[in-house]
Amino acid sequence: MTDPRVHPTRDDPVVAALSEGVGGPVGDHAGRHPWWTPVRVLLALTAVVMALGLVQKTSCYQDAWQGGDQRYAHMCYSDLPYLYTGRGFAELAWPYSDDTQVRARYEVMEYPVVISYWAYGAAWITHAVTGSPDVTERYGVPVGELAGRDDVARETLVFVVVNVVGFTALALLAVWLLAGVHRRRPWDAAILAASPALALTATINWDLPALVCVAAAAWAWARDRPVLTGVMIGLGTAAKLYPLLLLGALLVICLRERRLPDLLRVTLAAVGSWLLVNAPAYLTGPDQWQHFWTFNSDRGPDLGSAWLVAEQATGDAIAAGTVNLGSWAFLLVWCAGVLAIGLRAPVTPRFAQLGLLVVIGFLLVNKVYSPQYVLWLLPLAALARPRWRDQLVWLSGELLYFAAVWWYLGGYLEPADGGEPGFYWIAITVRVAAELYLAAVVARDVLQPEHDPVWEERQLARRRHPILGG
Structure with a gap:
């Protein structure tokens, strides 16, 4: 039986061109490997990249x-080792403790609660090991x-390793989803499993918990599970704020398909899971819990932002x-534009x-853009x-910015005359332009779905295999 799955060497022009060096695109009668399924290959690729x-x-x-500036020269900076001592994890201090001694010694974690829980759990494992x-x-x-x-230096390295092991598990789960x-x-x-951006940035901070929640929300919605979708969005919002914006995407879909009850289920599940996860932090230290919100509200222009x-x-x-x-104001206008595009x-x-x-x-327009x-x-x-062509265009801008931000922090982009770091501004502008390019291509796909690879493949599948193409 012909494999119904779409093979990248036959679907993507860039992959097809690259495959010429190893025999060309897969043929119509190519067999399946008994063990190396696409998912297993992807998981192995993810492990190698991590x-x-x-x-x-x-x-x-x-x-x-x-090593001082070496972290910038070699572009190997990570927040993890510094926060192990800087936020009290070396003493197993609860991130939301209101104990006066703890607060006199340590700043409050400036991240949402899931990150604080994760770091605290990793500290406990570190001490046990x-x-x-x-x-x-x-x-x-x-x-x-x-x-x-x-x-403490030895513990710091163990703390990093414990986190990386957890991050790798999350990356594998995200790719599977x-x-x-x-x-x-x-x-x-x-595109995620083989991304150089995953290799370079996965261990800078605790961003992978939110990433896997976004992947899980997409997986759940594809299987028509609105409650699970909402739970994943709520958990993701408790890790990083941006998954909350996915409710806007679902608003457009539910308006078009008259699925407002599903939208209500998603929203209630998201709010409920977010409240449940935040409860331990709020009940043990309401002032400390609030720090994330005040920290971001009071923050001025920071790294990487326009x-x-x-x-x-x-x-x-x-x-x-x-x-x-x-x-x-910009985000509201932008979202109104996305709504208009989605409805049209x-x-x-x-x-x-x-x-x-x-x-x-x-x-x-975020006030900070960490790499x-x-x-x-x-x-x-x-x-x-x-x-892959569009992904490489976008990622080229992101990787240029990745290099530039470390050179900027290390002082390597400062002109000899002491002027402003113009190359850093160029890197930010290129990154913004790359993101706008990706947004423009996707918006074009929405308005002209014949350009969307997924929509195009579905139409071909319906014609070729009416049962499989739905």
Whole structure:
């Protein structure tokens, strides 16, 4: 029986051209391997890419991230080792503790609760693996000196490894989920599995929990499970705020298909799961729980944002309130545009297409763009536009920015005359242009679905195999 799955060497022009070096596209009568299914190949590829990411961080790992500017020169920076001591995990301090001694020594975690829970759990595992050191002995040591102690330095490396093992499991799960969204197109998940952005940025911060929730939401919606979709969106929002925007994508779909009861189920499940996950943090430390919201509200223009370019180029400080107002105004106008595109489309747009457009709008004017934020877009991009040419165009801008931000922080982009870092501004502009390119291509696919690879394949499948093409 002919394999009903779409093979990338026959579907994607870039992959087809590359395959010429190994015999060309797969033939009509090619057999199936008894063990190496597409999903298993994708999982193996993901494991290799995550391992390459660890190799890229080797120089920083070898000196426990204590090498000064080496972390920028070698582009191997990670927040994980610094927050192990900087947020009290070396003493197993509960992130939402209101204990006066803890708060006098440590800043509150500036991330949503799922990240705090994850980091706290990783700290417990770290202490168990390293022999359960006596944390009370550390209470009298100044926080600035903790990281320099040999025992804490060893724990820091174990803490990083524990997190990376968990991140790898999440990456494998995300790829598995993406491979199952479109049953005939499992190879689309290779855009995430083989992405250099995954290798370079997966261990910078705790962004993978939200990524896997987005992948799970797409998987659940593809299987007509609105409650599970909402739960995943709620959990993702408790890890990073942006998954909340996916409700806007579902609003468009449900309006078009008159599925408002499903939208209600998704929304209630999202709110309920978010409240449930946030409850332990709020009940144990309401002031500490609120820190994430006040921290982001009071934050001014920061790394990677168009606001920072405007501030540095003009020499005029931009107040946080101005950034907040401008960002929300732009996002509302952008979302109105996505709504109009979605309602005018000849056929109902796909969840990933609308989700990608909304999240790109959010990132374009966000007050900060850390290099790992590319992970926010990767799963949606893989599903929304499964074409390697467009993915490579977009990722080229992201990777240029990845390099530029570390060179900027290391001071390597400062002109000899002491002027402004113009190359850093160029890198930000190129990244923004690359995201706009991806958004434009996806918007074109929505308005002209004959350009959408997934829609086109479905039409061909219906003609060739009426039973399989639905």
